[in-house]
Amino acid sequence: MKKRLIVSIGFLLVGLFGCSTQDEETINKSEEPLKVVTTIAQIADAVENIGGEHVDVTSLMGPGVDPHLYNAVQGDIQTLDQADIIFYNGLHLEGQMGEIFEQMEQDKTTTPVSENIPESKLLSDPESPTITDPHVWFDISMWSYSVEAVRDDLINIDPDNEESYSQNAADYLAELEALDIYAKERFEEIPEESRVLVTAHDAFNYFGKAYGFEVVGLQGLSTESDYSVNDVQKIIDLLIDRNVKGVFVESSVSDRSINAVVEGAKEAGHDVSIGGELYSDAMGEAGTEEGTYAGMFKHNVDTIVEALK
Template identity: 55%
Template sequence: MKRFLGVVVFSLSLLLFGCSTDTTKEDREGVVVATTGQIADAIKAISGGHLQVSALMGPGVDPHLYKATQSDLSKLDKAEVIFYNGLHLEGQMLDIFEQMSKSKSVLAVGETLNKSDLLASDDDAMLHDPHIWFDIELWKGVVQAIGTKLQEEYPEFKDDFVANEKEYLKQLDELQVYAKNRVNEIPEKQRILVTAHDAFNYFGRSQGFDVLGLQGLSTDSEYGVKDVQEMVNFLVANKIKAIFIESSVSDKAMKAVIEGAKEKGHDIVIGGELFSDAMGAEGTKEGTYIGMYQHNIDTIVDALK
């Protein structure tokens, strides 16, 4: 009942918002909006400056819990094309995309991928893990889907889009080689990645790590004393020396794990901060997909090797 009322209220707000704006065709020309920085970065790489690209969610923002603001609605209303991850990553915004798709082009990039390539959700057998950007091969598929969509929407720039996409895919191939070479510095038995929530399962599958997260796929999942104790026991039994915090998730839980292990006579350090659901600040190396991925690889390898 609460969800029904929420949808009604939100739908009314969209109607009111639509009536109150005065967005002309010229205002929308070349305006593309993405939900996450990862998606926006790919669009910018392919568009090569031909389009006005922006992301709703900035550094440190958790997309699982994110709720659209009035400013977001304004950006979405002005956009010609909207890209979002899908696979229930932006769980609080699905009604928005459904409404927007009635009047403009909207693409859930994760849902363009072959379902057989996706990992299942541990929380719901009917859902998939949405953290697809941590598998570079999968992300190349997303980049290609974005490129196809942009070519359809802006055929006048097709040649540039095709060339830019080819170059970006080449950079992703180089990133994959870099990552593999760095991971090889870690003995196989030490390739165990422990983080705050299960954002790194695609990373683990593609790079050969066992991954353990205190929370589920969504940071909306709750954890309790039992979860902390089970993780502590695992870390002690496997003599894990480092765990990792995330830029978009509170470090409170991981600090509790460190204290729990210390009480059992096992010292664990925080190996560093990883970017999980959000990238770094705009204008920094970590504010790009490639820079973010390299940062994570370097942080993990340096702590575990």
């Protein structure tokens, strides 16, 4: 009922503010930058790096915000309505906003950046094979497809600045490639048997596949999922069996479930500690290193290495 009410409010506001159909070939004939709205900050970082001075970017979901549970408010609808172009992740990451995107795409370019990724590279939920894992930004080789989707749509809507977008995207992709190499080199410091990443929910499966980690989350792909005492015990048994000394909390997810694992392991005679906080569905504060995609990713790499090596 709450979701329907929010969507209804959204549609009403769209009508009030008037989503007039845009001619994408004539947008940005003035000197004004494109108004770009994204859902998660990871996408906003790509847009800012590729668009440079030609874009004015607003990200709806800031630090500590869980996109799985996020409901758009009235101000978000107005912000989306006034955008020239909208980028969102897709794959049901922004599960409460699907109908809003459907409404917006009738009048303006509204792009799920994950659509560029080959389907063969996507992972599914082991317990629900029809559900696709949306956390694609944790495999840099896959996230590069999303970066290219941003580049291509900016060029489509603003062809006068194609050269700038293309060069900025090339520079950004080169930065991501260097980051990928950095991660692989650092993870060599962790013994193979200790490469077990225990977190609150399954946000790191692409990460684990890319870098050789066994990834275990108490909750499923979405933080809407719950967990049982049996789930906690299975993880405790794994920690003891593999002699894993560190587990991780997430910046956008309650630490209640991970604390249950730590306490249960101690009761079983196995000393395990919180290895640090990882950024999963959200990045850090704007203006900090962790508030950028590269800084967030590097923070996670360094935190995991220091806890598990």
